[in-house]
Amino acid sequence: MALRLPERVPGLPVLALVLLLLPLFLGNEFHLDIATQIALIAATVVGLNLLVGYGGQVSLGHAAFFGMGAYASAILTGTYGWTSIPALLCGALLVAVLAWTLGRPILRLKGHYLSMATLGMGIIIAIVINNEGWLTGGPDGLAVEPLTVLGAELSIFDHYSLLGLEVSGAMLWYGLAALLLLLAVWIAQNLVDSPIGRALRAVHGSEVAARVVGVDTSHYKLLIFVISAVYASVMGSFYAHYTGFITPQVASFEHSIELITMVVLGGMASTYGVILGAVLLMLLPQLLTDFQDYEMMMFGLILMLTMIFMPKGLLPTLSEAVRRLRPRPATTPASGQE
Amino acid sequence: MNQNVQQTETSRDDTARLTPLLEVRGLGKAFGGVHAVDDLSFRILPGEVYAVIGPNGAGKTTLFNLITGLYQPDQGEISLKGEAVQGLPPERLARLGMSRTFQNLQICMNMTALENVMLGRHLHLKRNFLAALLRWPSLRASERTCRAQAEELIRFVGCGDYVDADAAAMPYGALKRLEIARALATQPSILLLDEPAAGLNSTETAALEQLIRKVAAGGITVVLVEHDMKLVMSISDRVLVLDYGRKLAEGTPREIRDNPDVIAAYLGG
Numbered sequence: 001m002a003l004r005l006p007e008r009v010p011g012l013p014v015l016a017l018v019l020l021l022l023p024l025f026l027g028n029e030f031h032l033d034i035a036t037q038i039a040l041i042a043a044t045v046v047g048l049n050l051l052v053g054y055g056g057q058v059s060l061g062h063a064a065f066f067g068m069g070a071y072a073s074a075i076l077t078g079t080y081g082w083t084s085i086p087a088l089l090c091g092a093l094l095v096a097v098l099a100w101t102l103g104r105p106i107l108r109l110k111g112h113y114l115s116m117a118t119l120g121m122g123i124i125i126a127i128v129i130n131n132e133g134w135l136t137g138g139p140d141g142l143a144v145e146p147l148t149v150l151g152a153e154l155s156i157f158d159h160y161s162l163l164g165l166e167v168s169g170a171m172l173w174y175g176l177a178a179l180l181l182l183l184a185v186w187i188a189q190n191l192v193d194s195p196i197g198r199a200l201r202a203v204h205g206s207e208v209a210a211r212v213v214g215v216d217t218s219h220y221k222l223l224i225f226v227i228s229a230v231y232a233s234v235m236g237s238f239y240a241h242y243t244g245f246i247t248p249q250v251a252s253f254e255h256s257i258e259l260i261t262m263v264v265l266g267g268m269a270s271t272y273g274v275i276l277g278a279v280l281l282m283l284l285p286q287l288l289t290d291f292q293d294y295e296m297m298m299f300g301l302i303l304m305l306t307m308i309f310m311p312k313g314l315l316p317t318l319s320e321a322v323r324r325l326r327p328r329p330a331t332t333p334a335s336g337q338e
Numbered sequence: 339m340n341q342n343v344q345q346t347e348t349s350r351d352d353t354a355r356l357t358p359l360l361e362v363r364g365l366g367k368a369f370g371g372v373h374a375v376d377d378l379s380f381r382i383l384p385g386e387v388y389a390v391i392g393p394n395g396a397g398k399t400t401l402f403n404l405i406t407g408l409y410q411p412d413q414g415e416i417s418l419k420g421e422a423v424q425g426l427p428p429e430r431l432a433r434l435g436m437s438r439t440f441q442n443l444q445i446c447m448n449m450t451a452l453e454n455v456m457l458g459r460h461l462h463l464k465r466n467f468l469a470a471l472l473r474w475p476s477l478r479a480s481e482r483t484c485r486a487q488a489e490e491l492i493r494f495v496g497c498g499d500y501v502d503a504d505a506a507a508m509p510y511g512a513l514k515r516l517e518i519a520r521a522l523a524t525q526p527s528i529l530l531l532d533e534p535a536a537g538l539n540s541t542e543t544a545a546l547e548q549l550i551r552k553v554a555a556g557g558i559t560v561v562l563v564e565h566d567m568k569l570v571m572s573i574s575d576r577v578l579v580l581d582y583g584r585k586l587a588e589g590t591p592r593e594i595r596d597n598p599d600v601i602a603a604y605l606g607g
C-alpha cells in the first residue's frame with residue numbers, strides 16, 4: 001500500500017534530524033513553545049493511531065485519557081506533594097485500569113456503537129473533571145508544579161548549564177518533548193512490526209481471518225486500547241507540567257475531535273502521516289487567530305473533506321502520488337477473474 | 339490361542355486407524371425458516387481428502403462455518419481428535435489444529451503477502467509484550483525465522499513472485515493460493531478449503547490440484563468444498579453430497595458417480 005514508502009525511508013533518523021535542526025529555524029521563544037506543544041500532542045496522536053489507524057477501532061474520547069494523565073500529575077504533585085515521575089506513573093496506571101475496565105464491554109461493539117460508547121465515556125470523564133472542583137479546581141483550572149527529574153526542577157523560566165553551555169529551560173523542554181516524540185514513534189513502530197502489531201492490523205484487515213489463524217481478537221483490541229490510552233495519559237502528564245496550568249478543556253470532547261482529526265488528516269496507519277496531521281492542525285489556529293470561534297467547525301470540515309476526497313490521509317496519498325511518478329518495473333499480468 | 343491374540347491386535351490396530359479425526363453427529367443450523375444444515379452426520383478419517391459437494395445453497399459453507407466455530411450449531415455435536423469442540427470459538431479451534439480458507443477471500447488487504455502468511459504463524463510465535471515493545475534480540479530472531487518460513491510457504495503454493503507484494507495488488511488466483519499458504523502456516527492437522535478452484539482458469543486449477551496433493555501427502559487431512567467435478571473426482575478419497583442441508587449420499591468418487599440419487603439431483607437440478 002501507499003503506506004510503505006515513508007516506512008521504507010529510515011524514518012526515525014530523519015525525524016530525529018528534523019527535530020534537532022528545527023530550533024535553528026525557530027525565530028523566538030513563542031515558536032519554540034508551539035513546537036514543544038506540537039511534539040507532545042504528536043506523540044499522543046502516534047499512540048491514538050495505533051488504535052484507530054492500525055487496529056481500526058474508533059475512539060472519540062481519547063482526550064479524556066490525556067486529561068486524566070494531566071490532572072493526575074497536577075493533583076498528585078500539587079495537592080499531595082509527590083514528585084513528577086511517580087505521579088505520572090500513577091496516572092498512567094489509573095488510566096490503564098480504567099481503559100481496561102471500560103474497554104472490555106465497549107470493544108465488543110462495532111462501528112458506530114464503539115464511537116458512541118467512547119464518546120460517552122469521554123464526556124462523562126470531562127464532566128467529572130469539571131464538577132469535582134474541590135479536587136480539580138473545576139472550570140477555573142489548576143496550576144501545575146514544574147517537572148522534577150532526579151531532584152532537579154525543569155522550568156521554562158529558568159536557565160540551565162548543560163555540558164558547559166547555557167541553555168534556556170524552554171529549549172530543554174523542547175529537547176525533552178522531541179525525545180518523547182522519538183520514543184513514542186520508536187515504540188509504536190516496534191509494536192507494529194511485531195507479531196502483536198500484525199495481529200492488530202489483521203483485526204482491521206479481516207477479523208475473521210485473524211480469528212481462524214488463532215488470534216484472540218478481543219484481547220488485542222483491548223490491549224491496544226489500553227496502550228493508546230496510556231500514551232495519552234503520559235503525554236497529558238508532560239503537557240500539564242509544561243504548560244503549568246490546565247483546564248477541563250484538555251479532557252474535552254473538542255480536544256478528542258482534534259486528536260482524531262489529526263489521525264484522519266495525516267493518514268491512518270501511517271506514523272509519520274499522523275505527526276504531519278498534528279503539525280498542521282496545531283499550526284492552523286495560529287494562522288487563523290481571527291477565526292477562534294469557528295475552530296470546531298474548521299476541524300469538522302477538515303475531517304469531512306479528508307474522508308470524502310482523501311480517505312487514506314495526506315501522507316499516504318502524497319507518497320502514492322510520488323510513487324506513481326516514478327517508472328515502474330513491468331508487473332506480472334493478472335490471472336483469474338473477478 | 340496365539341492366532342486369537344494376533345487377531346485382537348489387528349482389529350485394535352484397525353480401530354486406531356479408523357478413529358475419525360473429525361466427527362459430526364446430528365448437526366443442525368437454521369436461519370429463520372431455512373434449514374441450512376439439517377441433522378447431518380459424517381466422519382472424516384486422518385489423512386483423507388474428503389470432498390463436500392452439492393448445489394449452491396446446499397449448506398456447504400454453513401457446514402464449514404459450524405465446524406470452524408464461526409457459527410454456533412442449533413443441534414448436534416462436533417468432535418475433533420475425540421474431543422467435543424462444538425461451540426468453541428475459531429481462535430480456540432485453531433490451537434487444536436483446525437485451519438481453513440474462505441469462498442469469498444478473507445485476505446488482510448492492509449498487509450503484504452508475506453505479512454498475511456506470517457500472521458498464520460501467530461500461535462507458534464513468542465508474543466511477549468515487552469519484547470515487542472523494545473524490539474529485543476530474541477524477538478528479532480524469531481521474526482527472522484518466521485519470515486523465512488512464510489517465504490518458503492509462499493513459494494510452496496506457487497506465489498514466489500509476490501512475496502513482498504501488497505495483498506491488495508495481487509491477482510485473484512494468487513490470492514486464492516496465498517490464503518492456502520496462510521492456512522498452512524498454522525501447521526494444521528485438518529485443512530478446510532471452501533471452493534479453492536472457483537474463479538481459476540484450467541492451468542491454475544491443475545496447479546491447485548498438485549498443491550492439494552502435496553498438502554495431503556504431507557499428512558494433513560483435507561476437507562474440500564468444490565464445484566469442479568473433475569477436480570473432486572480425481573483428488574478425493576471420499577465424497578459427501580449435500581442437498582438442502584441433508585446428506586444425499588456419501589462414498590468413493592466412483593460410488594458417487596454411479597449413485598442414482600445423485601444423478602437425479604444433479605440432472606434434475
Ligand SMILES: Nc1ncnc2c1ncn2[C@@H]1O[C@H](COP(=O)(O)OP(=O)(O)O)[C@@H](O)[C@H]1O
Nearest residue numbers: 369372374392393394395396397398399400401
Ligand atoms: N448468515 C446467514 N444468514 C442467513 N442465511 C444464511 C446465512 N448463511 C447461509 N444462509 C442460508 O443457508 C443456506 C445455505 O447457504 P450456504 O451454506 O452458503 O450454501 P453453499 O455454500 O452450499 O452454497 C442458503 O439458503 C443461505 O441463504
Ligand SMILES: [Mg+2]
Nearest residue numbers: 398399400441
Ligand atoms: Mg458456499
